[in-house]
Amino acid sequence: xxxxxxxxxxxxxxxxxxxxxxxxxxxxxxxxxxxxxxxxxxxxxxxxxxxxxxxxxxxxxxxxxxxxxxxxxxxxxxxxxxxxxxxxxxxxxxxxxxxxxxxxxxxxxxxxxxxxxxxxxxxxxxxxxxxxxxxxxxxxxxxxxxxxxxxxxxxxxxxxxxxxxxxxxxxxxxxxxxxxxxxxxxxxxxxxxxxxxxxxxxxxxxxxxxxx
Numbered sequence: 001x002x003x004x005x006x007x008x009x010x011x012x013x014x015x016x017x018x019x020x021x022x023x024x025x026x027x028x029x030x031x032x033x034x035x036x037x038x039x040x041x042x043x044x045x046x047x048x049x050x051x052x053x054x055x056x057x058x059x060x061x062x063x064x065x066x067x068x069x070x071x072x073x074x075x076x077x078x079x080x081x082x083x084x085x086x087x088x089x090x091x092x093x094x095x096x097x098x099x100x101x102x103x104x105x106x107x108x109x110x111x112x113x114x115x116x117x118x119x120x121x122x123x124x125x126x127x128x129x130x131x132x133x134x135x136x137x138x139x140x141x142x143x144x145x146x147x148x149x150x151x152x153x154x155x156x157x158x159x160x161x162x163x164x165x166x167x168x169x170x171x172x173x174x175x176x177x178x179x180x181x182x183x184x185x186x187x188x189x190x191x192x193x194x195x196x197x198x199x200x201x202x203x204x205x206x207x208x209x210x211x212x
Contacts, residue, residue: 002151005204007169010150013201021177021184023129025049030105030130031062031097034115035090043080047147051077063104065094088138091115107131110134123154124127135172137163138179142186149208 002010013023016178024045027033039048054125055076059065065073068151069078070202073087080086093115097103105126112123128136137143139159143166170178189196195208203209 001154002205003026003168004169005153008171010152010202011171011174011178012138013205014178014185017201020180021180023125023180024183026052030126031065031094031103032056032106032130034093034118034122034126037125038086038089038117039080039095040088042082042160047080051080052117063098065091068094077109086117093118104139105130105177107133119202120163124176128137128179134175135167135170136176137166137170138152138176139163139166140183141192143179143182145192146182147185148203149195150202151207161170162163177189 023033023037025033025040026049029035036048036052038053045189052074055073058076059068059073070084070091070093073090074083077083077086077090088200088205096115097105101111102186106115107127109123109127112118112126113120121140121210124136124138127133128138139162144153144159144162147153147162147166152169153162156162156165166175186192187201189200190202196207197203197206200206200209
């Protein structure tokens with residue numbers, strides 16, 4: 001596991017590489033991010049960004065989504081996979097947001113997890129990107145893989161354990177953007193099958209590189 005200085009060095013290097021550290025999902029409204037993350041399960045963000053404009057043009061308000069026929073929603077999201085479950089969750093969550101939360105996406109983990117189709121990853125993303133809550137950790141596949149390789153975690157593939165191990169060591173004000181930068185780095189350099197170690201500037205702190 002890394003010491004505090006190494007963690008800060010990794011955080012700073014990632015900030016140099018990816019200054020913006022933004023979520024790659026496109027959304028103008030908080031609930032649209034919520035549903036985009038649901039659509040991104042087992043699907044690429046790129047594909048989701050291709051699908052959501054037509055979906056949200058057809059259903060431009062949360063109320064219209066709450067009243068939607070899931071079968072019609074399916075036609076817009078079919079290419080994202082698992083479309084029946086996703087459509088069912090989107091409509092059910094829309095109804096719950098309208099009926100129980102006055103159309104506002106909740107700002108606590110406890111309330112977010114009550115929504116259909118919302119797990120800790122989605123909830124953390126909403127808390128970090130929408131409400132700028134310090135200390136959130138979005139443990140997606142890229143974050144899990146790269147933090148394990150770096151030695152920031154013990155290599156576990158369990159998202160909850162990765163979140164638990166990263167929370168105490170990451171600066172709270174940096175953790176959300178750090179996770180976005182993990183995604184960007186995972187796509188550009190530290191790929192799952194063939195990581196581009198020779199061109200990775202995180203090499204000085206990487207256990208995977210030093211052991212390979």
